[in-house]
Amino acid sequence: MTSSDSTTSAPPPPAGPEPFDLRDTWRWSGEPAAWSLTGGSLEITAPGHSDLYSLPGSHEVANLPLLQRAVHGDFTAWTRVTVRRGSSFADAGGLALHGAEHWLKVCVERGRDGGWSIVTVVSAPHSDEAAGPALVTPAADLLITRQGRRCAVRVRADATEPWRVVRTFHGPPETRLRLGLFAQAPFSESASATFEPVRLAATALADRR
Template sequence: MTATVRYFDDSWSLPGDRASAHLRPDGALEVTAPAGSDLYRMPGIREIDGVPEVSRVIEGDFTLTVRVSVHGAAGGARFSDAGGLLVHTADGWAKICVEPSPQGRWGLVTVVSRPDSDEARGPELAGPAAELVLVREGTRLAFLDRAEETGEMRFVRTLTVPPGPLRVSLFAQAPFSEHCTAVFDHLGIVPEALRDRR
């Protein structure tokens, strides 16, 4: 497969608050979430709708890969400090995050909201970084990651999405802390779906 996009070109839209996202000299993208930022909807319990995103629209089938590392305030990260991929669809949104558990163990977390949020914890990680993979084929969307130790793809979650273009974002969140920064690099997008997603 030949990459059609490498790193961050003009097809990516920065958030209105330009202080929350910038390109570093090494070509990596840095996104910083302010205190209280999150995307989550559970009526009567928790409803927050605001994270800094760097986004673009992608049409048709594709495979997107990007490496993300998460850095909390004062060098640490609190529960729910996270960075990852966010997909906006015609009927809601879905995200995959590199995020610590309440016990401080790093792992992958997915949330699907249509409109209420359905949350699931996926594979554990050795630390606050992962190579995330997003695959769209027709009306099927799949989240995966590439295991750092073996290089193998690991299936995380799949869902159906309505036909039509998708808005894909790179984001950070800091629901319960002062701020959180996510750094994205090694971005690649190819215009076809990864063949084996399981």
């Protein structure tokens, strides 16, 4: 597992926005405190002390409210995430990728100093956390791409900026994985995040670095 910090102008593959079909494609794993759909955007409110992290002897919790859908084989998925109500350290919203025993989450997260940044956590099965670039606002475009077991995470503050690679890692072995959206509030009573419709292409980025 490695972290990275390089920029690239290569765009993701063409893909239209997917509606949040909660009757068929998308399913809840873990209960949110609340959720709503407004104009195609999804808002998830996390209950207090919700998180997904596995570091024995330090912090172990697995009660994250995840809205998930299946992804198969190679893919690229991205969405825009905005944390609406997050006033405490580690309040966040982001994307997750799950296999049976391995998982990743990438999120827009509040730091101890009150600022915002990109944070990635890769767990196989224990969690390895890495801090990414700082953000001026609690919003960013987040992207995950996979080819075989080779995975990478890209981010950008908005569409005017180039994508930046923040993490590469050896992903879960399964062909069928679960892509998820989440909000978390590990040390507070609640936090909310909104998500634009996910764009999903059945191909990996040609350049994952």
